[in-house]
Amino acid sequence: MHSVLGDRRSIAILLGPALLVYSLVMLLPMLWSLGYTFFTGSVISGFSYAGTANFEKLFNDPALPSSLWFTVKYAAAITLGQVFVGYALALLYVFFLRKAGSVVRTLVFFPVVLPTVAVGLLFQKFFEFAPQTGPVNSMLETFGFEAVDWFGTPGKAFFVIAVMDIWRSMGFYAILLYTGLLDIPDDVMEAAAIDGASTWRLIRSIIVPLSLPVLVSSLVFSINGTLKAFDSIYALTGGGPGNATTPLTLYMYQTSFAYGDYGYGATIALTLTVLCLLVTAFIFRATRRAPEQG
Amino acid sequence: MALTIDSPPSSPAAQVRPRPRKPRRVLRFVRRIPGYLCVAVLLLLVAYPLVWLFLGSFKTQAEFLNDSTLALPDSFTNFDNYSQAWSSVALYLRNSLLTVLPALAIIVVIGTAAGFALEVMVWRGRGTTLLLFLAGIMIPGQMILLPLFTAYFELHLTGTLWPLIITYTATGLPLTVFMMATYFRAIPREVFEASTLDGASIIRSFVSVAFPMMRNAVLTIALVQFFFLWNDLLIALTFTTSDELRTVQVGLLNFTGQFGAVEYGPTFAAICINVLLILAIYLFLNQRVMRGLAAGAVKG
Numbered sequence: 001m002h003s004v005l006g007d008r009r010s011i012a013i014l015l016g017p018a019l020l021v022y023s024l025v026m027l028l029p030m031l032w033s034l035g036y037t038f039f040t041g042s043v044i045s046g047f048s049y050a051g052t053a054n055f056e057k058l059f060n061d062p063a064l065p066s067s068l069w070f071t072v073k074y075a076a077a078i079t080l081g082q083v084f085v086g087y088a089l090a091l092l093y094v095f096f097l098r099k100a101g102s103v104v105r106t107l108v109f110f111p112v113v114l115p116t117v118a119v120g121l122l123f124q125k126f127f128e129f130a131p132q133t134g135p136v137n138s139m140l141e142t143f144g145f146e147a148v149d150w151f152g153t154p155g156k157a158f159f160v161i162a163v164m165d166i167w168r169s170m171g172f173y174a175i176l177l178y179t180g181l182l183d184i185p186d187d188v189m190e191a192a193a194i195d196g197a198s199t200w201r202l203i204r205s206i207i208v209p210l211s212l213p214v215l216v217s218s219l220v221f222s223i224n225g226t227l228k229a230f231d232s233i234y235a236l237t238g239g240g241p242g243n244a245t246t247p248l249t250l251y252m253y254q255t256s257f258a259y260g261d262y263g264y265g266a267t268i269a270l271t272l273t274v275l276c277l278l279v280t281a282f283i284f285r286a287t288r289r290a291p292e293q294g
Numbered sequence: 295m296a297l298t299i300d301s302p303p304s305s306p307a308a309q310v311r312p313r314p315r316k317p318r319r320v321l322r323f324v325r326r327i328p329g330y331l332c333v334a335v336l337l338l339l340v341a342y343p344l345v346w347l348f349l350g351s352f353k354t355q356a357e358f359l360n361d362s363t364l365a366l367p368d369s370f371t372n373f374d375n376y377s378q379a380w381s382s383v384a385l386y387l388r389n390s391l392l393t394v395l396p397a398l399a400i401i402v403v404i405g406t407a408a409g410f411a412l413e414v415m416v417w418r419g420r421g422t423t424l425l426l427f428l429a430g431i432m433i434p435g436q437m438i439l440l441p442l443f444t445a446y447f448e449l450h451l452t453g454t455l456w457p458l459i460i461t462y463t464a465t466g467l468p469l470t471v472f473m474m475a476t477y478f479r480a481i482p483r484e485v486f487e488a489s490t491l492d493g494a495s496i497i498r499s500f501v502s503v504a505f506p507m508m509r510n511a512v513l514t515i516a517l518v519q520f521f522f523l524w525n526d527l528l529i530a531l532t533f534t535t536s537d538e539l540r541t542v543q544v545g546l547l548n549f550t551g552q553f554g555a556v557e558y559g560p561t562f563a564a565i566c567i568n569v570l571l572i573l574a575i576y577l578f579l580n581q582r583v584m585r586g587l588a589a590g591a592v593k594g
Contacts, residue, residue, distance in 0.1 A: 018467055025438070025442065107337060111340065115546070121549075122344075253532075256440055
């Protein structure tokens, strides 16, 4: 049996195609991209060796800190929002709706599968200020407030991005955390309830600690996704006003394709990759210690 | 105290039973009202933007400019917006289908084979290879964009849909391989022992036994990847150099520009077509979509 399962030719036939495509289209370009950080130019204009000029530019680029800061701020805020709202929904599903909530779960999940571009354009129209007042501003006016130019100032644009991303993804985190909550044995909670634990105490001392693993994977998944966010922001604000809502992903795209500087674009892409790896490594370290303490 | 009032001890049980239950049921309902309100608000928040979009897709330009944005459209049989939107959306849909479906087919076949080789078969270095695939889940797409653009340019593939098919296939592989390897873990090895004893080669076992056994897993992964690829913007935006090659997402973005920022009706209709299409797939397969996406997330 072992010789059959260890047959090299069969392994090569089964694994070969996937490994080949993956290496040629993902691994090799990654190394190639590292090489680009020492060049300037583009496919159209041709490349020339630039030494460490791109890295010097990176440290002196006034647009980079704001872009980096936006990426970090966005990832932190959206992750907290998504996981918090998702957890609240999951608790609602488990303790209030129980088994009967499948219609609610299905409906709340639907925005998750919608194309982000469609959602971005929808929210753009939904919060529109001019030329056509959107529903949000219409409602504000109905209640006697003044209409707000949502995409005119950085703070308000950030707010709309946050609202949109949480609207879009809360159903997903709700399902993820809901399945985690279902795994908590009923008798543990019954025992605590008989001991006289209040609902709040039950959540704090039993439910949160027992659902910690799935909470952590939600956090990892959310951070990983929000650091790479591109579509939703590109469709909603296009990075504006000015470059106030330009994450690294979008800044890299603009540098490479609008300004035709592949070398510097690759350097920004590298910054983004390093950021992703650092954050992931940090979370894994932090969470590996957590179960030992708890 | 409440207990003694609710059930007078002297009455015969058969007569009393319906009475004390009723107030308790009412009380229970009253206590649950805040919860029901929460659910109602939640559903309103989820559904209203979509309902508003749907209503907007039937409005004429005059209604957009003159009526309140909260008003209902004058007529629900006015399909002008849709026919106008469809004239370009049809092409974008065709492009999306022509890129996503081939990529999906290749991903599923070679991804499952790789998962089989990495989990069922025994050889040195398979753990490392699996980790190599896993690394691909974390790498941002921006990192591979520029070299690929150069490569496709040199290979004269720009101007076709091939760059999209190739890139989609590669970006879909890491998660597929990883999930498939996990699913194969649950299949008892005796199955393959039996097929070997019956004289099948290991390749034959994979094609005739393992792959059919994974039918459900394959469908789940295909569905997850379908949503990822269908909703992609970054890769499509980079590699679609002409209007004829635009996928649905890129086409949608350019829609506003094409008709000018003030042509609301067709824009709404175009977004609406996208939403309705996904809604149809979702309603048909919603349990599987929810479970599949959640499974993919925990593993990623």
